[in-house]
Amino acid sequence: MTDDLANDILTDLVRSAWIVERSRASIYEAWTEHDSRFGASAERALKRASIIERSIESRNRTPDDSFIEPHAGWIGNLVGARPDEVAFGELFMIRLADWVDGHAGPFLDDGVDEIAAINEEEKSFVPFPESIPEAPPFVPLETIELEPPGEVRFTFGILADTHIGSPRAEAMTRAAVADLNASGAEMVVQLGDITNHGNEREFIRAAEVLSELEMPYLTTMGNHDVYSYRKEALIGRRLYEKYFGRAPDGLLHEHKGIRFAVLDSAEDLASPFPPFNLVTGTFMEGKGGAVVRGVLSTPQHEILADIAAPGSPPAFVFLHHPPQPFHGFPPILFGLRDTDSGRLHAVCDSGNVWGIFAGHTHRNTITTRFGDVPAVEVAIPRDFPFGYALVDVTDEGYSYRWVQLSNKELCAEGHKTVSEIHHRYGLGQPEERAFVWRKSG
Numbered sequence: 001m002t003d004d005l006a007n008d009i010l011t012d013l014v015r016s017a018w019i020v021e022r023s024r025a026s027i028y029e030a031w032t033e034h035d036s037r038f039g040a041s042a043e044r045a046l047k048r049a050s051i052i053e054r055s056i057e058s059r060n061r062t063p064d065d066s067f068i069e070p071h072a073g074w075i076g077n078l079v080g081a082r083p084d085e086v087a088f089g090e091l092f093m094i095r096l097a098d099w100v101d102g103h104a105g106p107f108l109d110d111g112v113d114e115i116a117a118i119n120e121e122e123k124s125f126v127p128f129p130e131s132i133p134e135a136p137p138f139v140p141l142e143t144i145e146l147e148p149p150g151e152v153r154f155t156f157g158i159l160a161d162t163h164i165g166s167p168r169a170e171a172m173t174r175a176a177v178a179d180l181n182a183s184g185a186e187m188v189v190q191l192g193d194i195t196n197h198g199n200e201r202e203f204i205r206a207a208e209v210l211s212e213l214e215m216p217y218l219t220t221m222g223n224h225d226v227y228s229y230r231k232e233a234l235i236g237r238r239l240y241e242k243y244f245g246r247a248p249d250g251l252l253h254e255h256k257g258i259r260f261a262v263l264d265s266a267e268d269l270a271s272p273f274p275p276f277n278l279v280t281g282t283f284m285e286g287k288g289g290a291v292v293r294g295v296l297s298t299p300q301h302e303i304l305a306d307i308a309a310p311g312s313p314p315a316f317v318f319l320h321h322p323p324q325p326f327h328g329f330p331p332i333l334f335g336l337r338d339t340d341s342g343r344l345h346a347v348c349d350s351g352n353v354w355g356i357f358a359g360h361t362h363r364n365t366i367t368t369r370f371g372d373v374p375a376v377e378v379a380i381p382r383d384f385p386f387g388y389a390l391v392d393v394t395d396e397g398y399s400y401r402w403v404q405l406s407n408k409e410l411c412a413e414g415h416k417t418v419s420e421i422h423h424r425y426g427l428g429q430p431e432e433r434a435f436v437w438r439k440s441g
């Protein structure tokens with residue numbers, strides 16, 4: 001299993017597992033106030049973390065303490081401040097532990113049986129629900145409109161992961177394309193995971209759907225585009241070049257004096273794991289696609305050097321993977337590799353970058369800020385809250401807004417399978433769905 005897997009990925013995997021366990025312990029501790037039985041749950045999670053910590057140290061890393069609070073904050077937002085606040089909240093906590101056991105377990109130096117036994121003990125106290133609660137009612141999402149900082153020079157659209165080939169994806173993407181065509185956007189950037197399984201048929205369909213955009217558009221590669229499930233092979237780079245007309249090593253585009261650095265952060269490496277289902281806590285059938293983390297190749301570092309050069313025009317950066325510190329799930333591992341994130345940070349320090357936009361997570365949030373430059377995760381058409389983003393660019397900066405698809409029937413249909421946890425995951429705070437950015441000085 002480990003033969004072709006980079007050692008740094010395994011280290012990130014173990015680091016990630018430790019953060020998950022320490023964060024679970026924090027949540028359980030907070031729940032203890034409402035139900036004392038969670039004191040023992042917190043102790044179990046801490047014990048699991050201490051076992052995992054041994055494998056971090058043997059990899060000459062120190063545990064990432066700074067991740068615990070924000071990651072626990074993220075989990076807490078999903079599962080609630082009280083154990084009975086969110087349907088399936090307690091079960092979700094167990095599934096996080098299952099993820100740790102399934103992914104990090106095989107790569108621990110020791111203690112794999114012990115962490116599994118502790119997880120089983122925890123499960124013996126969990127009341128597993130007998131029925132699935134009703135989805136929350138669908139309520140259309142109002143777009144938050146903010147005044148752009150000056151006269152609008154042009155508007156561009158951001159279409160995050162399209163996952164063509166998965167249920168509802170094509171209809172939702174077509175709806176987004178129709179909305180973008182009517183939005184006045186002069187160009188559109190798509191953020192990767194164009195296809196769902198990296199199959200050639202999906203590339204063909206995706207290219208057809210995206211060609212319905214009536215303005216120029218740029219695409220990027222995501223981890224779902226790298227590996228063809230059908231062919232069981234890493235042929236995505238070749239298929240991308242065939243259907244999207246360029247080698248996926250980044251692209252620098254200019255529109256009305258603003259640069260668009262479009263990076264292809266998907267790593268050309270097969271995952272050793274089948275896909276993991278967080279609902280059931282088990283691995284799914286079949287191959288695992290590509291590794292989930294992001295990396296930037298040398299030509300893309302050259303693009304970054306170009307946009308950081310003194311006197312260069314303002315630039316937006318687009319890529320599939322959010323940069324570090326990444327606090328979604330799983331932490332660290334799901335984001336852009338540390339070294340590339342650090343480089344992106346340094347490029348933002350040049351003062352030439354106005355914003356970073358990432359896909360991959362299917363949610364609205366601001367991952368981090370490099371100085372005053374936000375790294376924004378953009379939610380997708382297929383999943384709640386079903387939409388895309390628009391950016392109004394002025395001489396002074398821009399205003400960003402997330403927009404739900406205007407086809408509310410399609411949204412309501414898609415919403416039938418949306419759980420409360422999904423809701424809490426995807427929506428984001430109002431200030432993450434709409435904000436105004438002004439250049440300093």
Ligand SMILES: [Fe+2]
Pocket residue numbers: 161163193222224360361362
């Ligand atoms: Fe995706």
Ligand SMILES: [Fe+2]
Pocket residue numbers: 193222223224320359360361
């Ligand atoms: Fe992705």
